[in-house]
Amino acid sequence: MSFEREILPDALTAAEVCARHIATQLKLAIGARSQATLAISGGHTPQLMFHGLSLLPVDWSRVHLFWVDERCVPPDDAASNYKLAKENLIDLARIPEANIHRVAGEIDPKQAAEDYADEIRRFFKLAAGDMPRFDVVQCGMGPDGHTASLFPGEPLIADRAGIASAVYAPQFSQWRVTLLPGPLLAARLLLYLVTGDDKAQTVRAVFEQMTNPSKYPVQLAFEHQEGTTWFLDQAAARLLDS
Ligand code: 6PG
Numbered sequence: 496m497s498f499e500r501e502i503l504p505d506a507l508t509a510a511e512v513c514a515r516h517i518a519t520q521l522k523l524a525i526g527a528r529s530q531a532t533l534a535i536s537g538g539h540t541p542q543l544m545f546h547g548l549s550l551l552p553v554d555w556s557r558v559h560l561f562w563v564d565e566r567c568v569p570p571d572d573a574a575s576n577y578k579l580a581k582e583n584l585i586d587l588a589r590i591p592e593a594n595i596h597r598v599a600g601e602i603d604p605k606q607a608a609e610d611y612a613d614e615i616r617r618f619f620k621l622a623a624g625d626m627p628r629f630d631v632v633q634c635g636m637g638p639d640g641h642t643a644s645l646f647p648g649e650p651l652i653a654d655r656a657g658i659a660s661a662v663y664a665p666q667f668s669q670w671r672v673t674l675l676p677g678p679l680l681a682a683r684l685l686l687y688l689v690t691g692d693d694k695a696q697t698v699r700a701v702f703e704q705m706t707n708p709s710k711y712p713v714q715l716a717f718e719h720q721e722g723t724t725w726f727l728d729q730a731a732a733r734l735l736d737s
Contacts, residue, residue, distance in 0.1 A: 513688045635687065
């Protein structure tokens with residue numbers, strides 16, 4: 496259970512420090528392999544981070560953007576994680592269209608998940624059973640401890656072979672497409688950006704209670720071989736012991 500945890504004074508600082516960390520990793524990847532792959536999450540938290548990332552000196556022509564999860568809505572829908580990234584990162588950083596690998600939220604969820612997994616297999620030139628190794632996977636955490644679109648009690652949390660799946664989120668009455676644990680755990684860098692007072696109780700439980708990803712899916716992070724990096728603001732970290 497190895498992890499690094501940075502606690503920053505506020506959400507903006509946490510977002511900026513996280514963005515700088517991502518930019519550094521992307522540059523290292525480009526230096527090593529001439530390109531970088533970044534999988535991002537959605538929701539509200541990443542907006543500040545995306546904006547900060549768009550201002551950093553990254554050769555975006557060499558960065559390929561994927562999603563950790565997507566709501567099954569059209570790309571111009573207010574709930575779309577693609578829309579959030581387009582407005583706060585893609586358009587500002589002028590990431591080339593060819594580098595954008597979005598989930599087709601506007602089509603049947605199961606078909607969208609299959610198409611997305613196929614695109615990932617094609618891009619990473621995967622043999623059957625192989626996992627994509629994203630250079631950076633950025634995740635968040637919901638107040639219930641979910642991450643990606645893996646919600647407490649979701650059987651897919653035990654799936655270590657699949658790449659992506661459609662999943663129904665009952666509390667949102669919404670279909671989603673999510674990366675499964677395999678690609679999250681195969682990431683060269685798996686990082687979490689968690690801010691806000693509403694996350695504090697769960698942050699304490701995640702770090703201080705017994706590991707049980709079915710109860711707290713974000714605890715999947717503790718299975719990552721190289722360890723994960725957590726960026727928290729003081730509000731989210733206020734109940735932690737150490
Ligand atoms: C999503 C996200 C999800 C998110 C958490 C936290 O599609 O909602 O990918 O996993 O990281 O729900 O969301 P907030 O940042 O809105 O708290």
